[in-house]
Each structure stands twice: as C-alpha cells, then as structure tokens.
Amino acid sequence: MNSALTVRNIVVCALLVALALLPAYVKITGNIFVLTLFTRIVILGLAAVSLNLMLGFGGMMSFGHAAYLGIGGYAVGILAHEGIYSGLVQWPVALLASAVFALVVGALSLRTRGVYFIMITLAFAQMAYYIIAGLARYGGDDGLTIYKRSQFLAPLDLTNKVQFYYVCVALLFGAIYLVHRLVNSRFGLVVQGSRSNDLRMRAIGFPTYRYRLTCFVIAGTLGGLAGALIANNTDFVSPSMMYWTRSGDLIIMVVLGGMGSVVGPLIGAVALLVLEELLSGITEYWQIILGPLLLLVVLFARGGIDGLLSQIRARVAA
Amino acid sequence: MSEPLLQAENLAKRFDGIVATDNLALTVKAGELHAIIGPNGAGKTTLIAQLGGQLAPDSGRIFFAGNDITALPMYRRGRLGLARSFQITSLFLDLSVLDNVMLAVQAHAGHSFRFWRSARSEPELREPALAALARVGLADRAERVTSALSHGEHRLIEIAMALAGRPRMLLLDEPMAGLGPEESARMVEMLRALKQELTILLVEHDMEAVFALADRITVLVYGRVIATGAPAEIRSNAAVRDAYLGEAESTDHV
Amino acid sequence: MTLFIEQCLNGVQFGLLLFLLAAGLTLVFGIMDLVNLAHGSLYMVGAYFAATLTAWTGSFVLGAVLALVGTLLVGMAVEVIAMRRLYGRDHLDHVLGTFGLILFFDEAVRLIWGPEGLSLPLPSWLNTSVTILPGIQYSAYRLSIIIVALAVAAVLYLLVMRTRVGMLIRAGASNREMVGALGVNIKLLYTLVFGLGAALAGLAGLMQAPILTVQIGMGENILILAFVITVIGGIGSIRGAFIAAILVGFVDTLGRSYLPDILRLVLSPNAAATAAPALSSMLIYLVMAVVLVVRPEGLFPAVRK
Numbered sequence: 102m103n104s105a106l107t108v109r110n111i112v113v114c115a116l117l118v119a120l121a122l123l124p125a126y127v128k129i130t131g132n133i134f135v136l137t138l139f140t141r142i143v144i145l146g147l148a149a150v151s152l153n154l155m156l157g158f159g160g161m162m163s164f165g166h167a168a169y170l171g172i173g174g175y176a177v178g179i180l181a182h183e184g185i186y187s188g189l190v191q192w193p194v195a196l197l198a199s200a201v202f203a204l205v206v207g208a209l210s211l212r213t214r215g216v217y218f219i220m221i222t223l224a225f226a227q228m229a230y231y232i233i234a235g236l237a238r239y240g241g242d243d244g245l246t247i248y249k250r251s252q253f254l255a256p257l258d259l260t261n262k263v264q265f266y267y268v269c270v271a272l273l274f275g276a277i278y279l280v281h282r283l284v285n286s287r288f289g290l291v292v293q294g295s296r297s298n299d300l301r302m303r304a305i306g307f308p309t310y311r312y313r314l315t316c317f318v319i320a321g322t323l324g325g326l327a328g329a330l331i332a333n334n335t336d337f338v339s340p341s342m343m344y345w346t347r348s349g350d351l352i353i354m355v356v357l358g359g360m361g362s363v364v365g366p367l368i369g370a371v372a373l374l375v376l377e378e379l380l381s382g383i384t385e386y387w388q389i390i391l392g393p394l395l396l397l398v399v400l401f402a403r404g405g406i407d408g409l410l411s412q413i414r415a416r417v418a419a
Numbered sequence: 420m421s422e423p424l425l426q427a428e429n430l431a432k433r434f435d436g437i438v439a440t441d442n443l444a445l446t447v448k449a450g451e452l453h454a455i456i457g458p459n460g461a462g463k464t465t466l467i468a469q470l471g472g473q474l475a476p477d478s479g480r481i482f483f484a485g486n487d488i489t490a491l492p493m494y495r496r497g498r499l500g501l502a503r504s505f506q507i508t509s510l511f512l513d514l515s516v517l518d519n520v521m522l523a524v525q526a527h528a529g530h531s532f533r534f535w536r537s538a539r540s541e542p543e544l545r546e547p548a549l550a551a552l553a554r555v556g557l558a559d560r561a562e563r564v565t566s567a568l569s570h571g572e573h574r575l576i577e578i579a580m581a582l583a584g585r586p587r588m589l590l591l592d593e594p595m596a597g598l599g600p601e602e603s604a605r606m607v608e609m610l611r612a613l614k615q616e617l618t619i620l621l622v623e624h625d626m627e628a629v630f631a632l633a634d635r636i637t638v639l640v641y642g643r644v645i646a647t648g649a650p651a652e653i654r655s656n657a658a659v660r661d662a663y664l665g666e667a668e669s670t671d672h673v
Numbered sequence: 674m675t676l677f678i679e680q681c682l683n684g685v686q687f688g689l690l691l692f693l694l695a696a697g698l699t700l701v702f703g704i705m706d707l708v709n710l711a712h713g714s715l716y717m718v719g720a721y722f723a724a725t726l727t728a729w730t731g732s733f734v735l736g737a738v739l740a741l742v743g744t745l746l747v748g749m750a751v752e753v754i755a756m757r758r759l760y761g762r763d764h765l766d767h768v769l770g771t772f773g774l775i776l777f778f779d780e781a782v783r784l785i786w787g788p789e790g791l792s793l794p795l796p797s798w799l800n801t802s803v804t805i806l807p808g809i810q811y812s813a814y815r816l817s818i819i820i821v822a823l824a825v826a827a828v829l830y831l832l833v834m835r836t837r838v839g840m841l842i843r844a845g846a847s848n849r850e851m852v853g854a855l856g857v858n859i860k861l862l863y864t865l866v867f868g869l870g871a872a873l874a875g876l877a878g879l880m881q882a883p884i885l886t887v888q889i890g891m892g893e894n895i896l897i898l899a900f901v902i903t904v905i906g907g908i909g910s911i912r913g914a915f916i917a918a919i920l921v922g923f924v925d926t927l928g929r930s931y932l933p934d935i936l937r938l939v940l941s942p943n944a945a946a947t948a949a950p951a952l953s954s955m956l957i958y959l960v961m962a963v964v965l966v967v968r969p970e971g972l973f974p975a976v977r978k
Contacts, residue, residue: 162765209962213969216708216764220904221965224958227897235951287531287538294522297511304473304509305580306494306526315532346893349772356769386784392777396770400758403766 109410113364116371120270124263136262142374143269144330147276149354149366151323156352157360158284159316160296164219164348165206165226169199169321171343173328175233178245178338188251192329199325200318202229207317211310223345234340244339251333259333269330273367276323281363283319292316353395359407368406424449424588424618425470430479432465439465440476441642452614454621454629457639458662463622464506466639467592470620471503472496484587498527500587504577506596510565517561519576520548523583551582555609571602575609588618595625607631675809680930686815688922689822693877694895695902695914696829697870703909704842704866707756708764710771712874712899713892714778719744719875720882720891721782724791733796740879741872748871752864779889790888818880825876826915833911842866901961907971917972921957929953
C-alpha cells in the first residue's frame with residue numbers, strides 16, 4: 102500500500118492537533134476571540150460532518166439539514182425556558198426530536214429522487230421553520246434567549262469557555278470517528294453502493310430504502326446534536342437557524358471541503374469561516390467573492406480542498 | 420453429468436401483441452456450456468430475463484436443480500445457485516473493483532445492519548470476492564477504482580459479480596458485447612476455464628466464440644426454438660442456415 | 674361576500690404572479706434540464722431595476738419597461754457566463770453553482786443599493802379602486818396585474834404552441850439531441866429561453882414591488898413557492914405551472930384569510946391564533962407533499978424522451 106505520509110494526511114493531522122491544542126494557544130496569547138471563533142467553527146464542523154454522511158456518502162442531497170440544527174437548538178431552548186436545565190434531559194430530547202423528524206421526513210422523501218428529493222426535503226424544513234416561527238410562547242420570529250446553559254454534573258461547567266470548547270471538540274472528534282466506522286462498515290458499503298448505483302444494488306438483492314433511511318436518520322440526529330451545542334454557544338435560538346439558505350451554507354462547507362472523505366467537511370467549515378473572518382476585515386461585501394468561488398469549485402474542483410490536497414500526493418508520488 | 424440442471428417448459432411472453440417468447444422449451448445439462456443464438460429480435464434477452472427472474476413469464480414453468488423457480492424473485496434464485504450477468508454493464512464506477520464484487524457477496528451474506536466493523540476486512544466477504552476476481556483474472560486490479568478500467572475489464576467484473584455468490588450455473592447475456600479482438604480472446608479463454616467448474620448458459624452474437632466454447636447450441640427465431648444440438652449439427656442444419664447463419668456472416672464480430 | 678370575492682381575486686392575482694415566476698423556472702428546467710436556484714435573484718433584480726428606473730424617469734410604465742429589458746440582459750449575461758458550463762452536469766452541481774449565484778446577487782445588490790430595501794410607489798392613476806361588479810370595488814393596480822399576467826400567459830401559450838420557436842422549445846423539452854442534430858443553433862436557443870425566463874421573473878418582481886416588497890433576499894422567499902408550483906404542475910409543463918400556480922395562489926390567500934376562523938371552530942381562540950399563521954404558511958407544502966405522494970410526476974408532466 103502507498104505510504105500514509107501524504108501531504109493531505111499531514112494537513113489533516115495538523116488541523117486536528119491544532120484544534121485540540123487551541124486552548125493552550127489562547128492561554129498563552131490571551132486571544133479569547135480565537136477561542137470564540139473556533140468554538141463556532143468546531144460546532145459547524147460537526148454539523149457539516151453530519152450532513153456529509155447523508156450527502157457525500159449517501160448521495161442524498163438534502164436541502165433541509167438546517168432544520169435539525171434548529172430542532173436540536175430549540176429542544177434545549179424550550180426546555181430551558183420551561184425551567185428544565187439539565188443537559189442530561191435536554192440533549193437526549195434534542196437528539197430524539199431530531200431523529201423523529203428525520204425519520205418522518207426521510208420516510209416520505211426517500212420515495213422520490215433527484216430534484217424532487219431536494220424540493221421535498223426543503224419543503225419539510227420550511228414547514229418546521231414555520232411551525233417554530235409560529236410558536237409565540239417561545240419567541241416566534243424574534244427568537245428565544247437562553248438564560249442558563251445546559252447543566253451537567255460538576256465539575257463540568259458549560260459556561261466556562263475552555264471547558265465548553267473541549268466538549269465541542271470531543272463531540273466533533275467522536276462524530277468523525279463514528280462516521281468513519283459507519284462508512285466502512287457493511288452498512289456504509291450498502292449506503293455507498295446505493296449512492297453509486299441504486300438500481301444495481303436492488304438488482305443484486307439489497308432492499309436499499311431501509312439502509313438509506315437509517316443513514317438519513319443518523320445524519321439528522323447528529324445535526325440535532327450540533328444544534329444543542331449552538332444553543333449553548335450563542336445562548337440564543339431563532340427560527341432563522343432553520344431557514345433553507347442556512348442549509349445551503351452547510352452544503353457549501355461540505356462541497357468546499359470535500360464530499361468524498363469524513364474530514365473533508367471539517368476542512369470546509371474551517372476554510373469557510375476563517376475566510377469569512379479574514380475577508381470581512383477587508384470588505385463587508387466579501388460574499389460577492391464567495392458566490393462565484395463556489396461556482397468555480399463546483400465546475401473545476403469538485404473534490405473540494407480535500408480533493409486538491411490528495412492530488413498533490415498523486416503528483417509527488419508518481 | 421447429463422441430468423438437466425435448468426429446464427424451461429412452454430415458456431411464453433408477450434409485450435403488447437408482440438410475441439417475445441413463443442411456447443419455448445429449453446434444457447441445459449449440468450456441466451455443459453449451452454449457447455443461445457439467433458437473429459436480432461429473436462427474444463434472447465427476454466429469455467434470459469425470464470430465466471434470471473427479472474421478468475415474469477406469462478405462462479410456462481422454469482425448473483432449476485429440480486426446484487420450480489418460476490415465481491421466485493431474482494435474489495432467491497441467486498441463493499439457489501443461479502446467477503446472471505447483464506448485457507449492459509452497470510457497475511459501481513466510483514467504488515473499487517473489490518468493493519463491487521464484495522457487494523455482490525455481501526448481498527447474500529446475512530444482513531447489513533452492521534455499523535462498526537470494517538466490512539473490507541471481513542474474510543467472509545473478502546475471500547469469495549478475491550476468489551471471483553482471480554477466476555476472471557482481475558485479482559491484481561482489486562484496489563483500483565472501477566472507472567479506471569477498460570470496457571472489457573468491466574465485462575469481466577460483471578462476471579466476477581455473478582460468480583461472487585458461488586453459483587452452480589451462470590446466465591451470461593452477451594459478455595462479448597463491445598469488446599475488441601484482444602479482449603474477446605481473453606474472455607473466451609476465461610470462459611473456457613470457467614466452464615470446467617460450472618454450468619453456463621451463454622447468449623452471444625460472436626459466432627467464433629460460440630462455436631469455440633459451446634457443447635450444445637440452441638437457435639432462437641421469433642421467440643421459438645428452431646434447432647438444438649451439437650455445434651456441428653447446427654452448422655449443417657439448413658433451417659438454421661436460412662434463418663440465421665446467413666445473416667450472421669454479415670453481422671459477425673459486431 | 675364582498676370580502677370573499679376580493680380574496681378570490683387576490684388569490685388569482687397572487688397565483689398569476691407566481692405563474693410568471695414558475696413559468697420561467699419550469700421552461701429552463703424542462704428544456705435545458707437546469708435547476709436554477711438563482712431564478713429568485715432575477716425576480717429581485719427586476720424589482721430593484723423598476724424601483725430605481727421609475728424614480729429616474731419619473732414614469733412608472735417607462736421604468737417598468739426599462740427594468741424588463743435590463744433583467745432580460747442580465748439574464749442572458751448570466752446564461753452566457755455561468756449557466757452554459759452547467760448544462761449536462763449533475764443536478765447537484767446546478768444547485769450548488771446557482772446557490773453561489775444567489776450569494777453573489779444578494780451581495781451585489783447590497784453593494785449597489787445598500788442593505789435597506791427600496792420602495793416603489795404607485796402612480797396616482799393606478800392607485801385607485803375600480804368597480805368590477807355592482808357594489809364591489811377592487812384595487813386598480815391588482816386588476817392590472819391580473820390583466821397583464823393573463824396577457825403574458827396568452828402570449829406565452831401562443832409562442833410555445835403556434836410559432837416555430839415554440840415548436841423548437843417543445844421539441845427541445847422532449848429531445849434535446851434531436852433538436853441539435855436538426856441544425857438549430859442550440860446555444861442561441863438556450864440563451865433566448867433563459868432570457869425569456871429571466872424577463873418573466875423580472876416582470877413578476879417589478880409587478881409585486883408596489884404592493885409587497887423590494888428588498889434583499891426577496892428572491893429566496895418566493896423561490897421555494899415557485900419550485901413547489903413547478904413540482905406540483907409537472908416539470909417542463911407551462912400549462913401545469915399555470916394551473917398549479919392558480920391553485921397555490923388560491924390556497925395560500927384564502928388559507929391565510931379564513932384559516933384562523935376555521936381553526937376557531939375546533940380550537941380555543943388562543944390556540945387558533947397561535948396555529949393559524951404557521952399552518953397557513955405550511956399549507957402549500959402540505960399540498961405539494963400530497964401531490965408528490967399521489968402523482969410524483971406532477972399534475973401535467975411534459976412528455977419527456
């Protein structure tokens with residue numbers, strides 16, 4: 102087998118190590134802003150990794166993934182509003198609610214394919230958006246402030262920025278490992294086969310629907326986890342978290358980073374959000390560059406950053 | 420060696436008024452390579468589809484190893500030992516060659532709701548897949564991505580996938596389709612080796628290959644059998660000559 | 674009763690506006706097999722052009738006409754620069770690429786016109802009521818929207834059904850390669866079709882501007898409805914888009930008006946007040962979900978190859 106010491110692998114390792122050691126850097130430099138920024142990056146990275154399970158590996162182009170973030174976030178927010186602050190209650194509820202929603206949406210949507218699938222997942226996400234925006238008790242359009250973060254057993258304290266960051270990183274790494282094992286398992290192979298050639302899979306004898314639905318639900322549940330983290334990070338949730346264009350933002354991260362690998366989406370999240378920080382310092386109209394950039398990536402660098410890095414290896418080793 | 424492994428009786432199939440299969444009877448003996456030939460539109464692919472389970476006949480029965488499989492769905496026939504390769508290659512192009520064959524193995528190796536263990540490291544999936552690839556001569560290409568291989572190699576992967584379930588009998592639908600002379604020769608050699616181990620029903624247009632490989636040949640015209648017998652008999656059969664071999668001379672090596 | 678008639682007319686008017694938007698979308702999808710998320714951006718561009726040009730020229734009609742031309746040009750430019758490279762690719766690529774265009778357009782508009790929206794006031798001769806039936810008044814402007822949209826729909830119908838270009842369009846919808854093989858300049862045809870779609874979107878945008886809004890992001894909100902209509906009506910079918918659009922216009926308008934009252938029959942006033950807005954917004958998606966389950970190809974699918 103080829104050596105694992107490729108440019109791409111080195112970059113990925115360096116990234117993961119850097120993420121793990123970030124708090125030390127913050128301690129030394131006193132730059133709290135970096136910690137805040139990267140907490141957000143890590144959480145969105147988790148969201149992007151969860152999306153890619155369904156999108157990149159499963160070939161299921163859902164334009165409604167932001168709904169799970171919203172559902173997870175609102176589960177935490179609503180329970181907090183009602184006086185239930187324990188994370189041991191809130192987070193399982195967030196996961197369960199996301200799973201149930203994913204099950205319903207997936208069960209109906211997976212009967213369709215192509216553009217119809219995109220539209221119907223989008224429609225369901227919009228439905229969730231409207232329902233949540235209609236809940237006047239929980240802030241409606243204005244959103245819901247969360248006055249107390251999820252409580253866990255001492256000494257775990259989510260209001261401590263460093264501790265919270267580590268919780269997010271741990272969950273991100275855990276999710277990456279979970280997705281890695283999933284896609285290489287028998288289950289993952291079936292899902293990938295379905296993405297590649299669903300008709301052939303069924304001809305061979307696989308009842309693909311149930312596998313794709315399971316993949317869809319797992320991805321949605323992980324999205325709900327990211328939502329619970331967002332709620333704790335921003336101490337606020339609003340329906341706009343779930344608007345369909347937010348699903349588009351997640352898709353951008355996945356495609357920019359690279360749909361073909363487990364960590365690709367994380368690379369995309371880091372790249373996108375760091376780029377956003379840097380560019381918005383230069384001009385507030387930086388999105389004008391992002392738009393065409395996305396189009397260019399789609400046309401010429403379909404494998405995303407991860408794909409480009411992997412190509413370096415091919416040229417060097419050859 | 421000479422009991423029938425596959426038998427079709429009174430098979431009939433119509434499509435909106437067109438008779439594709441017309442009261443067809445066919446017997447394939449265990450261990451033989453039996454070829455089906457006929458002009459275009461004779462109903463060869465329709466026949467294979469009915470034998471393989473993709474298409475249900477309007478009437479008639481099909482027996483395999485003594486079992487009545489007429490109503491059995493495709494994958495159940497696979498489990499009994501009857502496998503089919505397809506005329507139009509339909510592979511998992513973005514997965515590796517080994518993955519393609521492994522999926523064919525996995526389909527019959529229990530359920531796939533296993534989420535943790537790496538499938539590619541499972542011997543019960545890996546071994547039969549590698550064995551099947553070895554039989555078609557592609558073992559050294561196992562880790563390549565399928566899209567990188569040639570059309571001829573894709574046809575070989577097709578056959579490997581059919582072999583993955585260790586069938587007793589193979590239904591091969593035009594395995595030579597679209598192959599150049601070198602690849603055709605390679606395919607013929609591979610089939611010659613394969614026929615030592617299993618029974619093969621081969622639908623083909625390539626007359627050279629057919630006469631080189633077949634133990635017996637059945638000739639199909641407009642959905643019915645007009646002759647069955649050893650290659651020499653078929654070659655000298657006047658009705659066959661008229662109906663088919665005359666046309667075949669001009670369409671050879673298509 | 675008067676209110677009911679007014680709401681029905683509003684439903685028709687909204688539906689026709691949606692039809693203009695959906696027609697362009699379904700044309701482009703049916704003929705070029707292109708999923709264009711940036712269609713809503715052209716709708717927005719039409720509105721912004723109209724607001725600015727009306728203020729410049731001082732004339733509503735002149736401003737509207739110039740805005741139409743402007744949107745047509747922008748549409749054709751987008752086709753030549755960006756869309757051409759997407760033809761034949763996976764729908765996912767279309768979705769991603771055109772999503773990038775949405776970002777671009779939103780930001781470009783923000784750069785040129787600022788983050789606050791614009792307003793497009795009605796000229797006095799349109800800002801009146803008209804008596805359409807004894808005792809029933811209706812907004813002159815909304816009436817003119819209905820008239821213009823119906824006229825455009827008629828012209829579109831004649832264009833597609835009775836002219837050579839229309840024949841090419843219909844042929845292209847069912848067999849792209851054949852039309853190309855017949856020696857027709859496919860590139861030009863595609864540019865024109867896309868431009869037509871853009872003009873329709875721009876027309877919808879500028880017509881709704883005085884009553885609804887001219888702001889960044891307006892395209893994203895209405896795009897979903899346009900897609901829903903396309904899906905319900907059947908992709909590639911203008912007739913389907915028309916019927917689905919009227920249906921959606923009705924359901925949405927009447928739903929919003931009467932749902933609170935209907936809900937109050939079964940729920941407590943409080944619950945009804947809470948549920949009504951959410952349910953009204955959801956109504957359209959429920960309709961789409963039902964259609965997709967019952968007839969996945971849509972109500973009037975264009976015959977594909």
